[in-house]
Amino acid sequence: MTASFVTGLVLAAGGSARLGRPKQLLPYRSVTVLGHVLDTARACNFDQLVCVLGGGADSVRAGVDLSGVTVVENRGFGEGCSSSIAAALSAIDPHCEALVLMLGDQPGVQASTVRALLAGRGDAALAACAYADGRGHPLAFARSTFAVLGELHGDKGVWKLLDRAGEEVVDVPVPGPIPPDVDTWEDYQAVLAEAGPPSVHSDVDHLDAEDGVDGRGATIEG
Structure with a gap:
């Protein structure tokens, strides 16, 4: 038996302390890191889509398409991801039977992975994606x-x-390795490399030497 009402929850409240700028707004393909994650979530056809913001929330609201998304702001985001989950629970529809947890800085996750997770969990209370190199997000509750x-x-x-x-x-087998998330510039470079050639990231050339990367997402020495 599968849940008839599923809520997608995207956690995007991180303060990006190691990056020095909101990672949610870093260019990725034709949008941003968070924008791409939300587009993927929309493609999953959740009955409800919730996104938790925190660090740089005003900038994220201005720079990301949040249409169709219930936005929750976690002012205590410095206390970790768990605080964002707790903040989101009050916004979840009372009809929700299952919650899919996605990371706002993990743009490599595909909608097909989410669909496989939901199909494979059955009626289990807890389910995770079993990638080739271990357990990872998205998770289902x-x-x-x-x-x-x-x-x-x-x-x-x-x-x-x-x-x-x-x-x-329930660990649901899904193809490939765990998609990287973005905490450092090295992580961001890995995410860009996995996604395709620099030409697909239309605004990466706007990053400058002060960001520690060049227009291809490569580290600038010095």
């Missing part, structure tokens, strides 16, 4: 877990929950 989700702490709270659940977690 049944409504029965929401109270526990709201009590998690820190950046690793979700992973600790999955570890505690042990064999109760």
